[in-house]
Amino acid sequence: EPEVTQTPSHQVTQMGQEVILRCVPISNHLYFYWYRQILGQKVEFLVSFYNNEISEKSEIFDDQFSVERPDGSNFTLKIRSTKLEDSAMYFCASSEEAGDMTQYFGPGTRLLVL
Amino acid sequence: AQSVTQLGSHVSVSEGALVLLRCNYSSSVPPYLFWYVQYPNQGLQLLLKYTSAATLVKGINGFEAEFKKSETSFHLTKPSAHMSDAAEYFCAVTGTASKLTFGTGTRLQVTL
Numbered sequence: 001e002p003e004v005t006q007t008p009s010h011q012v013t014q015m016g017q018e019v020i021l022r023c024v025p026i027s028n029h030l031y032f033y034w035y036r037q038i039l040g041q042k043v044e045f046l047v048s049f050y051n052n053e054i055s056e057k058s059e060i061f062d063d064q065f066s067v068e069r070p071d072g073s074n075f076t077l078k079i080r081s082t083k084l085e086d087s088a089m090y091f092c093a094s095s096e097e098a099g100d101m102t103q104y105f106g107p108g109t110r111l112l113v114l
Numbered sequence: 115a116q117s118v119t120q121l122g123s124h125v126s127v128s129e130g131a132l133v134l135l136r137c138n139y140s141s142s143v144p145p146y147l148f149w150y151v152q153y154p155n156q157g158l159q160l161l162l163k164y165t166s167a168a169t170l171v172k173g174i175n176g177f178e179a180e181f182k183k184s185e186t187s188f189h190l191t192k193p194s195a196h197m198s199d200a201a202e203y204f205c206a207v208t209g210t211a212s213k214l215t216f217g218t219g220t221r222l223q224v225t226l
Contacts, residue, residue: 033213043158043204045213056212091157093214101146101165101208107157 002026004106006092012112013082021077021109023092032075033093033103034067036060043091049075082113116141116207120217128225133177133192135220137205140186145207147188148214149179152202161203164188175199200224 005024013019025032034046047057049067066078075094079086089110093103121136139145149161162173169181175198179190188205202221206214 035214042218043206043214043216045215048212058213093158102148102160102163103214104160105150105158 004092004094004104006090006106006109008109009107010110010112012114015084015113016081019079019082019111021079021090021092021111023075023077023106024073025075025092025094026096026104027073029094029096029104031055031095031097031103032067032069033095034077035091035093035105036088037091037108038085038088046077046090079111082111084113087111087113116145116209116215118205118207118215118217120205120220122220123218124221124223126223126225127195129197130194133190133195133199133222135190135203135205135222137179137188137190137217138186139188139205139207141207141209143209145209147179147181148206148208149173149177149188149190150204150206150216152204152219154201158204161190195222195224197224197226 007022032049035043037043045058047061048055064080068076089108091108092106095103117140119138147164150158151161161177162171164171164181172178177192179188202219204219205217208214
């Protein structure tokens with residue numbers, strides 16, 4: 001069964017460093033998303049992406065964040081200058097089409113900023 | 115705008131007992147509703163979804179949920195809990211092809 005994959009599974013970085021989190025969505029899906037979950041808290045929406053552009057973003061998704069689909073398979077989230085409060089689990093999700101609404105999630109990347 | 119309220123951050127049931135996890139939603143458009151399960155140190159797995167077809171939805175692992183528009187609810191049930199059901203359960207809502215709005219989650223504990 002097709003699934004969303006994410007790399008790396010864990011990343012430790014120093015405050016101020018740039019990180020890139022990678023995702024490979026399900027191959028025929030057209031909508032892509034990033035969410036984060038700070039330890040012990042609920043899952044929060046960051047950004048959605050369709051047709052090579054951001055379709056919606058939350059207040060969390062400030063200028064430090066960017067997303068890209070550099071090729072036909074990868075979807076990346078970049079954090080330019082990490083802060084301690086960026087430590088969280090980051091989930092990528094994808095959905096097939098607008099009518100379906102169902103988002104399938106990857107296993108997540110646990111980011112720890114020291 | 116959409117929002118979700120999950121009553122009870124922790125629910126404990128005995129093995130074999132009924133599981134009932136509550137979810138109430140608010141949506142300005144016809145909602146699409148989902149339940150996801152998260153096992154420790156794992157990602158989010160889709161349990162079931164309501165997308166405006168049948169109001170009683172069956173999912174994986176014996177779970178089901180009923181959409182009640184009049185009560186703005188989408189409670190998750192399972193007739194008989196199993197130890198392997200211990201996990202965190204998230205209710206989520208969307209009204210567009212964009213973001214899911216999640217509830218705060220309910221941690222289910224299953225005891226012998």
